[in-house]
Amino acid sequence: MKKIYPPEHFDCSKKFNLKEEFKALTELKIYPSEVNVDYLRNKEYHEVLCKELNITDPMERRRLREISHEKLLTVDGEDERKHDFNDGLRNSVKLKPPIQVNDNASDLSCVKARQMLKSQLTEIYSKHRYHADLYECETEMAKDTTVPPQIATPKDALCGLSIRIYHPFNFTYSLRAECRSIANIHTNLKFSQEILVLTSNTLAELRDCIKCYSDEGVCHEIENPSISHPFESSKKKYPSGFLFIDNVFYNDNRHSKSIDYSEVVRKWGAERDIKMDVGCMASTRIGELSLRFGYPYVYQHQGKCEHIFAFVDGWILNKKDNLNPEKYPICTSIHQPYSKLCSICCVEGAQWICVDSDRMPLNPMLLCELCFKSFNFVDGKKVGSFKAYPFFGQKIYTK
Structure with missing residues (x-):
């Protein structure tokens, strides 16, 4: 994996042992906090932080105040837009409202052209019925809409991770480095969905949350469409698959007819002295992994359907997140899907x-x-x- 995707070519982190990293974070006295820190000024927040961490030495308090001042948390070229996490979604961005067009500006050619384009798009979208059937993500599950369970001690703190799944694409390998870099540019990666998981979730639970077209149905030839044909899920008929993380193949062995897709790869690696281990997807919890944030890993299923996925964020859940472990994994965002149109009428979706x-x-x-x-x-x-x-x-x- 490192030979194809060298870590130094990506804006990824160093390798983290999630269990050790989150254990260090949960040892801090964060839960429960008696003070609402959302509306405190910087000085007031510093006082609350010192109280929570039980820091009484004046020198230590002063040093903490110097290194944690909000002015030191900016970097050159940082996006000045303010992120708003009040809705419980971690990727929402609060933007300025669009400029309202007054009566005087309605005579401008650019305004007329924009209004004409908007009306044309509205007409097109209203005609295509398949646009009305778009998938709705479980964004409400990411919000704290119900009474959350109380987290009494730091060891009970829930640690969350954000994972991005990408659509499969054809990888072209060439012995010439310049050809390889052109054929496999970053634009080949197209976002598919984002999933929130807990460190207590297993890799099998993560896999069950990943949606892909190739899992939908077995494509058999049909002679007479008027006769009802039983729907057969390809995911149930061909349940095999693996997640390749940190040179370990985590196979899905929950079904008796599952096969080991990684066997041929491991055999190829053994001939070249490349060590690759095997793990069980159902018994491995995400919190037990060692990984890099922002680094691409592989999910393979249905024979040769391969997805790149990456861990993009990790945090300790707070009151703005859903604190019910039974709701995870949660799909919070997904690529807006559009069906292929019929080649004859160009109105209805193809079936x-x-x-x-x-x-x-x-x-x-x-x-x-x-x-x-x-x-x-x-x-x-x-x-x-x-x-x-x-x-x-x-x-x-x-x-």
Whole structure:
């Protein structure tokens, strides 16, 4: 992994042992705090902090005040926008409200062009019904909307991690470094979803929260679409998969028919004296890992479907987070999915893939339900020669 993705090429952290790092943080007397520090001035906050940490020596108090002053927490080129975490989501950004267009400005050509574009987009989106079925993330679960359990002692403190999952992409390896850098540029990485987990969650629970199109359904050829065909989940039929973290393959062995995808890779590594270990996904808790924040790791399933994912943040949960461990993992954000449009009507979302057709101009061709039946069947009988497969697109996000 380090040879393909050297750590020095990424803006990643050093390697952390999560268990040791969070243990040091939880030893601080943070829970419970009797003072609401949200609206304190810097001097008042310093007094509360000294009281919480039981610091009485004047010299120590002065030194703490000097090193923890808010003016020392800025860096060159820092984003001046203020982040607002009041809604419980850690990636929200509070921006200035848009400038209102008054009556005098409505005669400007740029304003007219913008209003025309907005009306055209509104008309397009209203016609495409599939846009109304977008997946809604469980953002409410990330908020503290219910009465949270009381955290009585520091050892009971909940430690959270934010993980970003990316869509799979084709990696091109070349012996020439300049070709390899061009073929595998960072723009190949497209965000898929962000998941909040606790250190007490297992890697198997993390895997169950990851959504991917290839897990949706088994793509069998269908001769007659009018006959109901039983839906078969490819994730249940092919449950194998692994998470590759810090040179360890964590395999999913919860099902009897699971196979070890990592065996061929480990055999390849053994021939080259590259040591790679094996772990169990179901019995390994995230808090037991040693990892780098911002460094890419690999999730593989469904044979050759590979996702890059990274740990991007870690913190001790507070009153603005959901303190109910049973709600985790939580999917807080997801890439806005759009289905492929029907190649004939260009309005409805595609539900069928037609290949090897003697009557269609493209191969393959995506069709909606209505166009597929009206073009390829007359009185329920098949017209021409073609093969039809169900197309699983956006449905994964509308469950």
